[in-house]
Each structure stands twice: as C-alpha cells, then as structure tokens.
C-alpha cells in the first residue's frame with residue numbers, strides 16, 4: 373500500500389516539464405524525508421495557486437484579482453503598452469524596475485508550423501485595447517527568436533493603421549560577454565540596435 377502511494381507521487385512528479393523518472397524518484401524521496409510542515413506547505417501552495425490564479429481580463433497577466441495589480445495601478449503610465457509572450461516575462465521586466473507602463477500578454481507566439489495562428493493568441497484583444505484606450509506607444513518585447521520575431525512583425529503591420537509609435541526591444545550582447553564568442557544572430561541584432569553616443 374505504502375509502496376503505491378510513493379509510486380503515485382513519483383508518477384505525478386514526472387508530469388512536470390524536465391522531470392524524468394530518475395529525478396521524480398529523487399524528488400519523491402526528498403519530499404518524504406522533509407519536515408512535514410514544509411512538504412504540506414508546497415502541496416498547499418499548488419492547491420491555492422490552482423484554485424485562485426486567473427488571467428487578468430485586461431492584460432492577461434496571471435493574478436488572483438481581476439483586473440490585476442498592474443492594470444489598476446494609477447501611478448503607472450497607461451499610454452505605454454509593453455507586449456510580451458508569457459506572464460513570466462512581466463516578472464522579468466518588473467525585476468529591472470525600468471518599465472513603468474502597462475502590459476499585454478499574448479499567451480504565446482505565432483508559430484504556423486505548430487498551428488499557432490493569430491486567433492490562438494490575445495492579438496485581437498490587443499488591437500481592441502489600442503482602439504479603446506489612450507495608448508501612444510507599443511513596445512514589442514516578444515522573444516528574440518523566430519517565433520517572437522514573426523509575432524512582432526505581424527503585430528507591427530496590424531497596428532500600423534492606428535498611427536501610434538511601435539518599438540521593438542533592442543537586443544544586445546550579454547554584459548560581460550565577448551564579441552568573439554557571440555553568435556551571428558546576436559551580433560547582427562546588437563549592431564542593428566546600436567545607439568548614437
């Protein structure tokens with residue numbers, strides 16, 4: 373009996389991304405050896421997050437209140453919209469403390485080969501926001517890869533008729549890196565995104 377409970381735990385852990393059978397086994401035995409309160413706290417966090425987390429109806433950020441804390445923050449610049457692929461990107465940009473505008477999460481990126489077309493993403497919702505809200509600039513912060521580039525290009529064309537400023541985040545070389553070891557895409561993008569000194 374106890375054996376099958378442990379086996380269930382292992383099988384459930386293998387459902388997580390990047391967790392194979394071996395890692396799941398190691399995690400399961402670690403969880404069993406943990407302090408009971410700590411282990412239950414992990415379980416409780418999963419239950420609470422799954423029960424309470426929802427997407428903000430304005431920006432599609434993950435939140436426990438709708439609209440999310442960023443959308444209702446009147447101290448933020450509501451004329452500048454930063455478009456990202458995933459909600460986790462908001463966390464990354466917020467950590468820089470640099471951006472004080474609002475966000476729009478697409479919940480993915482265009483990828484025709486995988487059947488991900490514009491209607492699968494929150495692109496229509498983006499154009500609706502642009503037509504209803506007083507937005508002056510859209511910053512496209514989709515990922516600097518094929519899907520992200522395609523998505524940025526698509527949105528740029530789509531919102532051209534609105535006549536607002538559209539910008540793309542600049543890519544560069546990671547600080548502390550060496551030009552010699554940069555790949556061509558990174559280096560060409562770094563040159564493209566150069567600024568005048």
Ligand SMILES: [Zn+2]
Pocket residue numbers: 428429430431432433439440441442443
């Ligand atoms: Zn929001």
